[in-house]
Amino acid sequence: MNARSREVFRRVVEGYLASGDPVGSRTLTRDFSEKVSAATIRNVMQDLEFMGVLGSPHTSAGRIPTQMGLRMFVDGMIEIGDPTDMDREKIDATMGSNAADVGGLLDRVGSALSGVTQGASLVLTPKHEAPIKHIEFVSLSPERALVVLVFSDGHVENRLFTPPLGQTPSSMREAANFLNAIVEGKTISEVQRAVTNEIAHRRQEIDALAQELVESGLALWTGSDESSERLIVRGRSNLLENEAEEADLERIKNLFDDLERKRDIAEFLDLAEEGQGVRIFIGSENKLFSLSGSSLVVSPYMNADRKVIGAVGVIGPTRLNYGRIVPIVNYTAQLVGKLVSDRS
Numbered sequence: 001m002n003a004r005s006r007e008v009f010r011r012v013v014e015g016y017l018a019s020g021d022p023v024g025s026r027t028l029t030r031d032f033s034e035k036v037s038a039a040t041i042r043n044v045m046q047d048l049e050f051m052g053v054l055g056s057p058h059t060s061a062g063r064i065p066t067q068m069g070l071r072m073f074v075d076g077m078i079e080i081g082d083p084t085d086m087d088r089e090k091i092d093a094t095m096g097s098n099a100a101d102v103g104g105l106l107d108r109v110g111s112a113l114s115g116v117t118q119g120a121s122l123v124l125t126p127k128h129e130a131p132i133k134h135i136e137f138v139s140l141s142p143e144r145a146l147v148v149l150v151f152s153d154g155h156v157e158n159r160l161f162t163p164p165l166g167q168t169p170s171s172m173r174e175a176a177n178f179l180n181a182i183v184e185g186k187t188i189s190e191v192q193r194a195v196t197n198e199i200a201h202r203r204q205e206i207d208a209l210a211q212e213l214v215e216s217g218l219a220l221w222t223g224s225d226e227s228s229e230r231l232i233v234r235g236r237s238n239l240l241e242n243e244a245e246e247a248d249l250e251r252i253k254n255l256f257d258d259l260e261r262k263r264d265i266a267e268f269l270d271l272a273e274e275g276q277g278v279r280i281f282i283g284s285e286n287k288l289f290s291l292s293g294s295s296l297v298v299s300p301y302m303n304a305d306r307k308v309i310g311a312v313g314v315i316g317p318t319r320l321n322y323g324r325i326v327p328i329v330n331y332t333a334q335l336v337g338k339l340v341s342d343r344s
Contacts (some may be wrong), residue, residue, distance in 0.1 A: 006077075007033060008044045012054060013065045013073045017319045020342060022062025050148045062199040067318070070295075074280050074322055083327045090116050091332055095339055102126070102264075102340055107232055109312065113332055114235025117325055119316035122298070125234040126309035126340060130155060132183045139163070145172070152185070212254075239316065251293045255315070278330045283318055295320050299330045301337035312336060 001009065008028060013021035025041035032041070045063050048054040053069030056062070061153050065073060083091075094112040095105065106123045122164040134150040145163040150156050163172075182198055183191050213275030239252045278299040297320065314325055 004034075004036075005044055005048060008041060009053060009065075009069070010046070010073070010077055012048075013069065013077075016064045017321060020317075020319050022057060022064050024062040067285075070282050070318060071285070074282070078323050078326075080323055080326050083331045084324075087116050087324075087328055088331065091328070091335065095335060105339060106310075106336070107234075109332065110232045110234040113312060113314060113328070114238060117314045117316065117328060118238050119236075119240050119314040119320070119325070120233060120235040122315065123234075123314040123336075124298075124311040125232065126303070131185045131187055135176055135179045135183055137176050139167065139169065139172060142167075149188075150332055160242055180312050255294060278326050278333075280322065280326070293317075293318060295322075297322070297325050299329050299333035301333040301340070303337065304341040309340065310336070 010291060011028050011031075012023045015021075015027065025038040025045060028041050029036065029038050045054060048069075049056060049063065053066055053072055054063040055066045055069075057064055091109075091112055094108040103125060106125050110121045112121040113123075130151040130153045132149060133152045134148075136148040136150075138146040138148065140146055140160075143162060143169070145161055147159050147161060148156065149159070178198075179191070179195065182194050186194060233256075236256055238254075278297060281296040281298070283293060283295065294315050295318050296313055296315050298311055300308040300311045303309050314320075314329055316325070
């Protein structure tokens with residue numbers, strides 16, 4: 001692009017992000033940096049459309065950015081500053097409690113982030129990684145069982161799961177005894193590795209049904225079911241405003257149906273493991289939101305050891321005010337990381 005093309009492109013994108021409407025050549029000529037005719041602007045817009053960065057949603061002369069155009073704008077032209085004082089104050093106000101309940105803190109953070117950005121917020125809570133003190137299996141019915149995890153810091157978790165067929169009280173006791181012999185002082189992640197190695201070496205020494213139970217329990221601790229329960233979603237109503245077009249509403253409803261069913265949630269979890277910094281996913285760039293016409297702005301947060309333990313994000317329409325949302329998400333992620341570390 002030459003200087004004129006870049007200015008036309010930037011103004012079309014900024015106009016679209018501000019209003020949601022196609023931007024026409026006459027609108028651009030009013031504030032353009034040089035005196036050019038509407039016909040000249042139209043020619044430039046046609047060239048940009050041929051390049052694939054602008055599109056024409058209707059037969060009118062107005063243009064909107066394509067997904068490729070939005071990506072180019074976000075990567076190379078957007079101006080990112082700091083959150084405003086008002087936005088900071090609203091986020092800070094939710095974190096003033098001295099309560100040690102991290103879940104409650106993150107729930108308030110999600111609500112505040114949704115309120116400040118007028119989008120839907122996603123908060124991925126951290127796994128509890130304190131060493132385990134004791135494990136117990138409790139049979140509730142032939143189809144349901146409970147695993148009780150007691151951590152060395154006093155934290156207790158009860159998790160429901162479906163046991164393998166044919167379990168007996170003795171096989172459950174054997175599985176619990178087997179685990180308790182090796183778990184003390186280890187985190188859940190370390191237990192998984194230890195049990196896998198132990199089963200490989202002692203496969204002939206443990207009852208087959210108890211082995212299945214152990215593997216079933218481990219799948220629960222580290223698999224998608226456990227992970228999906230760590231996702232807090234707030235602010236759905238912000239994406240279902242009356243002025244939204246019917247087609248947009250349907251796509252957004254599909255998005256939240258996907259979230260409620262936890263389908264493809266690993267796509268979001270993976271984002272939290274990919275390192276520092278805010279990432280922006282526009283439309284189909286992210287499998288989870290490909291049907292919604294939405295964008296995701298997400299940033300991981302870290303503990304005191306600089307290890308990624310969760311993420312915060314905002315979902316909104318593709319015409320998000322990225323210049324404002326990105327610093328808000330970044331600020332919130334840094335604040336959450338510090339507060340979670342302080343409470344750990």
